[in-house]
Amino acid sequence: MTAQPTINSIRDATLVPLHVLIIGGGIGGLTLAQGLRKSGVSVAVYERDRTPTDRLQGYRVHINPAGSSALHECLPPALFDAFARTCGKPSAGIRFVTERMRVLFAIDRFDPDVNADAVALHRSASRMTLRQVLLSGLDDVVHFGKTFVRYEELPTGRVVAHFADGSSAEGDVLVAADGGGSRVRRQFLPHAERIDTGNVAIAGKVFFDGGNRERIAPELCKGMTLVSGPGGYSLFVAQQEVDGVAFDGFGGNDESAAASAHFDNTRSYLMWAFGSRREKLGFAGRDTEQMSGEELRRLALATMAGRGWDQRLRDLVHLADTATINTLTIRTALPVAAWPTRRVTLLGDAIHAMTPYRGIGANVALKDAVRLCHALKAANAGQRPLAEALHAYEAEMIDYGFRAVQTSREAMERAMPESRLRLAVSRAFLRTINRVPPLKRRMFRAMGAD
Numbered sequence: 001m002t003a004q005p006t007i008n009s010i011r012d013a014t015l016v017p018l019h020v021l022i023i024g025g026g027i028g029g030l031t032l033a034q035g036l037r038k039s040g041v042s043v044a045v046y047e048r049d050r051t052p053t054d055r056l057q058g059y060r061v062h063i064n065p066a067g068s069s070a071l072h073e074c075l076p077p078a079l080f081d082a083f084a085r086t087c088g089k090p091s092a093g094i095r096f097v098t099e100r101m102r103v104l105f106a107i108d109r110f111d112p113d114v115n116a117d118a119v120a121l122h123r124s125a126s127r128m129t130l131r132q133v134l135l136s137g138l139d140d141v142v143h144f145g146k147t148f149v150r151y152e153e154l155p156t157g158r159v160v161a162h163f164a165d166g167s168s169a170e171g172d173v174l175v176a177a178d179g180g181g182s183r184v185r186r187q188f189l190p191h192a193e194r195i196d197t198g199n200v201a202i203a204g205k206v207f208f209d210g211g212n213r214e215r216i217a218p219e220l221c222k223g224m225t226l227v228s229g230p231g232g233y234s235l236f237v238a239q240q241e242v243d244g245v246a247f248d249g250f251g252g253n254d255e256s257a258a259a260s261a262h263f264d265n266t267r268s269y270l271m272w273a274f275g276s277r278r279e280k281l282g283f284a285g286r287d288t289e290q291m292s293g294e295e296l297r298r299l300a301l302a303t304m305a306g307r308g309w310d311q312r313l314r315d316l317v318h319l320a321d322t323a324t325i326n327t328l329t330i331r332t333a334l335p336v337a338a339w340p341t342r343r344v345t346l347l348g349d350a351i352h353a354m355t356p357y358r359g360i361g362a363n364v365a366l367k368d369a370v371r372l373c374h375a376l377k378a379a380n381a382g383q384r385p386l387a388e389a390l391h392a393y394e395a396e397m398i399d400y401g402f403r404a405v406q407t408s409r410e411a412m413e414r415a416m417p418e419s420r421l422r423l424a425v426s427r428a429f430l431r432t433i434n435r436v437p438p439l440k441r442r443m444f445r446a447m448g449a450d
Contacts, residue, residue, distance in 0.1 A: 037141060
C-alpha cells in the first residue's frame, strides 16, 4: 500500500447538503446510515433482500471495544442502550488446547478493569438482534428488494445507481457496503479480488437446554476454546449466554425461528466450527450446500475420531442440533493498491473481506462506518471539501483494512498448520507465554483487537 489515492477525479464544487447512497444493508452499511441520520446527512440504503428477515445469520458476533465505540457514536443513545442490554454475557476466559484437550494457554477469568470505559467493551452480540437495532428508525431510509446492477457517473459529478427492477437513485456519493461479492466493487475496482482460501469449516450450535449443558465438559463452557490439531485441523468453540427476554422490542424471536432452530434468538447455546482444507474434510468436488446437517455431522465426527480427537470435543458435534449445522467457505481479499478518489467509495467486506480467524471483520467494518461518517459529516457541513474528506478516509481505510486482512489470514494459517514442525513451534510458544504472566496479559490484550 505504498501508493496514495489521488483526488483530481472528483469535482470540488459539490453542492451541500449531500445525499448519500449506500448499497447493502449489513452491519457496516446500516451503522453508517444510522451515523449519517444522527448527523443530519441525507442518506438512503438499498438492500437486495425483500424483507429484513430474508437473510438472517444465526450466530453470535464478537464486538470489540473499537466496534462498540463506533456503534455508540453512530447510534442514538436509546438504540445503543438496547444493543448493550441485549448482548450476551461476556466470556469468562479463553483457552488454547490440543486435540487431546491438553492446555497450552489459558485465562480462565477476565479480571475487569475498574478504570475501563463503560462503552469500549468486548461484547457478544446476536447478529439477529444487532440487525434489529441497526434497522430501527430507518423505515424511510432502507429500501428493500433493490438489487444493484450498475452505477453511472454524471457530468454534473453526481452518481446514479441502477437496480434490477428498472428503478434508479441519484446522489452525491455512492458507498459500496454490499459484502464480499460486491457488485459495486466489480465495476469500480474490477482488479480487486476476493479468493477462496481452500479452507472450509463445518459449524453448528449446541443449545444449553434439555440437559445439554450437563453433557458438555465444564471447561468448554467457561469461555472461548481454540484447538489446533495435527495435519491441519482446527476447532473454535464459543458460547452465547442470553436471558431469553427481549428489551424494548429488541431481541426475542420472529417468524424465522419457527422455520429453523438456527434462528432461535432466545436460547443460550455453544457454537463450534471445525475447519480444514476442503479435500481433508471430504468436500472435494461436492456441493456442500446440498448436504444435510446430519451428513456434515457424520463427516466431522469421522474425521475427529480418525485423528484421535478427545471425546469431549467430539461430544460437541454429537450434541449439535442438525438444523444448525452448515458449512462456511473461508474467503479473503487480496491487497489492492490505492485508487483515485471519486464519488464511489467502499467499506467493510466490499473491499477488505477477511477470514474469521481473528474475529475482527465486523469490527473493521464498524471502524470504516464511523470514519466515513466523520468524513461525510464534515463535507456536508462545508468544513472540508468532499474530495479531500473521501481521500483521507480511503487512505486510512486501505492501510488498516488490509493489515487486518493479512493478520486474519496469518491467524488462519497458525490455527491449522499442516507441518508438524510448525505445530510443535506454535505449541511451544503458547506454553512459554502461559508460564509468564506479563506476556500472557499482553497476548490477551491483543486478542480481538483490529
